[in-house]
Amino acid sequence: MSSYSLRGLHWFDALSGDAKPVYGLPASLKVADGFLGEQPARFLAVVADPANRFARARNGEVGLLEGWGLAKAVDEVITADQGKSEKRALIAIVDVPSQAYGRREEALGIHQALAGAADSYARARLAGHAVIGLLVGKAMSGAFLAHGYQANRLIALRDPGVMVHAMGKASAARVTLRSVEELETLAASVPPMAYDIDSYASLGLLWETLSVEQIEQPTASDVNRVTECLTQAIGDVAEKGRDLSSRLGASNRAASSHVRQLLREQW
């Protein structure tokens, strides 16, 4: 049993199949060009690289190389597909435990590296690429903002190991001056504070949740199922547009819509 998650890697391998690997990127990024049915797609995953030059980014964290590397991998697609009628879909396979926490990272501007990744994904979306985030493991905080959260559609697998959050429990407790136990009690009654995927789904941010047989090592039928769902998501983007408006509308996110409506009235 390794100390880091292999889900992202396994799902990348399973979904990308015989796709053509993209070289020239940090070893912590797995990127390949292939197809989902007839639809050309670039698959992207951040994976653990125990030999990462940056010691604080060896367990799959999104650090300096990962942020800028994702930006580069996405920019290549935007540039290469410019002017084409059929643009590659971008499939971000999300299994990211956190951003990298370290002195080197802060000093060298990890915020700017993550901005690079978010920027590229957002520009890809605006350029007409379908961007789909597939959550197979953790989707934490800044790491998720850089890799996945700019997607047109978010799909999560149903599993206790799939979780979205702004901060790990121990740190969140320290910053909010609570104990971990108090934090957990609150999370049970306040949906945006919870770590589980059902609470997250109640916020309306997911397009779909899917059950699979073996989340750690997907079966052939798991891959078929997820491939079909990804294809449907791409179709939905083509039909309904490339902004993030599909994330609004849930009762647990009603204020987000209300505020926008009032702003428009008073603008």
Added chain:
Amino acid sequence: MTDSAALLNKHSFIELGARQRAKALLDAGTFRELLDPFQRIMSPWLARQGVVPQADDGVVIAKGSLDGLPVVIAAIEGAFQGGSLGEVGGAKIAGALELAAEDNRNGIPTRAVLLLETGGVRLQEANLGLAAIADIHAAIVELRQYQPVVGVVAGSVGCFGGMSIAAGLCSYLLVTQEARLGLNGPQVIEQEAGLDEYDSRDRPFIWSLTGGEQRFASGLVDRYVADDVAQIRQQVGELLQQGLPTQQRSAQADLYLQRLARLDAEPQIEPATVRDLYQGERS
């Protein structure tokens, strides 16, 4: 002017609250606040956690003009919950930027200025804060297609978390010496990585790595300004006049990857190393 006269003439920007900051930047008489505190659009999540909500949720959205140009200012109040963004405050910023982009598509050249004093996501609203920040990122990139988005980190909270990524997406960034700009707050790094890696109580150390002067010397921000209302206003005006940058900082992956490839990542890092790596002869 004598030193003391200069001091008396100086008006601190940092000492102003969010609303006063927005007012100070806009042309006289043009400030108009949207969703002002009297409308009491408050967080639906704080009261049930025993936290007293605030009538503007810590974010001021103001329209007006700056040097005659139409502008919307989103100012975060660092004094309320550390400038953290929850659902309402986050939606105010995202929604204002979305409407500014829509203005531009309709021929109205609305620009945006973000006054960033924020620890990032408000942990009491965790996932809704994170989602709102993703929306803010999307909206900055959208608006930036048409007009510059200017970020100001004056101090004293600084700009952290997901909102430091938002700062990194801005067309231009302006800081003072008091500013700090970084992804992870010092306490969290210490918690996650240990005291040897990051001592959250060592303020000179933290400023030497993430302070405004260092960020400017490393080319990670565009302007370094004294804490003075008139000077900050003038420089924000200049940046808005400049229009879109020729090269967006967040779109320079190749350049930064080349620079990082040259770094020996083995020894612990010093501020001067970053300056040399990112600016070379300029530092």
